[in-house]
Amino acid sequence: MLKIDGLSKRFGDKIAVDRVTVAVDKPAMIGIIGRSGAGKSTLLRMINRLTDATEGAIIFEGEDITALRGAARRAWQSRCAMIFQQFNLVPRMDVVSNVLHGTLNRRSTLATMFNLYPQEDIHRAIEILDRLGIAEQAAKRTEALSGGQQQRVAIARALMQNPRLILADEPIASLDPMNAQIVMDSLRRIHEEDGLLVICNLHTLDTARRYCDRVIGMRDGRVVFDGAPEMLTTATAREIYGAGEDFSEAATSTEIETLDGAEEIRLAEACV
Numbered sequence: 001m002l003k004i005d006g007l008s009k010r011f012g013d014k015i016a017v018d019r020v021t022v023a024v025d026k027p028a029m030i031g032i033i034g035r036s037g038a039g040k041s042t043l044l045r046m047i048n049r050l051t052d053a054t055e056g057a058i059i060f061e062g063e064d065i066t067a068l069r070g071a072a073r074r075a076w077q078s079r080c081a082m083i084f085q086q087f088n089l090v091p092r093m094d095v096v097s098n099v100l101h102g103t104l105n106r107r108s109t110l111a112t113m114f115n116l117y118p119q120e121d122i123h124r125a126i127e128i129l130d131r132l133g134i135a136e137q138a139a140k141r142t143e144a145l146s147g148g149q150q151q152r153v154a155i156a157r158a159l160m161q162n163p164r165l166i167l168a169d170e171p172i173a174s175l176d177p178m179n180a181q182i183v184m185d186s187l188r189r190i191h192e193e194d195g196l197l198v199i200c201n202l203h204t205l206d207t208a209r210r211y212c213d214r215v216i217g218m219r220d221g222r223v224v225f226d227g228a229p230e231m232l233t234t235a236t237a238r239e240i241y242g243a244g245e246d247f248s249e250a251a252t253s254t255e256i257e258t259l260d261g262a263e264e265i266r267l268a269e270a271c272v
């Protein structure tokens, strides 16, 4: 499905991503972990073609993504939706319009200028918001929403693009544990229900363990771990994070595991 082959990115003398090779044969939920500066964002930005690779290739369903230019590159960015830590929404615009922005790549300039959306797109946007539990916020200005709600709007905008894969760059890094859990649950559900490949950069080990089928550990631009979450021992984590004997997993924890089921539901409802 996705093959990343010897992918590197240099910024001057600095090698941000160093000959990364990863193969994904079917839709999965993959977490990329590593300390700050390990190269996680740069890797996702190359997959999305926000940044050009210095060398190597990205092949998605047989197509060489690294070679795409102009309209073909923009079409790829539409199929490969990206979610960011800071949501990247238009704060003064209402929620549903932000979601409809996901269709920008397939609309005419005139329709965009006059904010004209087909009825079916508006219905679909509301359906997606409903699926994410925030349909009643549709008419509100996005800036009036909580961080967790804003991130779900960003996920809705991504789904509006009809993507084949979703890349999420630290989607929960700005959220409190409760909202982090709601956002990760949403991403996991989208992967399971829509069969989408989801690749998610995460700061915290416990989140990767809890939500991902596969974890990729990066250090200094290189992949130093690639396997099932069960294989992530404390010793491996220490290697990924480059920490000493005093390394503690709690230092990378979001503590979301401390919420039990009933509390989760109550908190999720309170958050909508």
Ligand SMILES: Nc1ncnc2c1ncn2[C@@H]1O[C@H](COP(=O)(O)OP(=O)(O)OP(=O)(O)O)[C@@H](O)[C@H]1O
Residues within 6 Å of the ligand: 011, 014, 015, 016, 034, 035, 036, 037, 038, 039, 040, 041, 042, 043
């Ligand atoms: N545009 C740029 N110009 C120069 N250096 C850059 C640029 N973008 C990233 N880097 C460098 O590349 C390395 C990898 O950065 P990257 O943001 O990919 O890491 P990261 O693992 O995502 O870290 P974080 O979690 O802090 O975002 C870092 O040393 C960073 O300083």
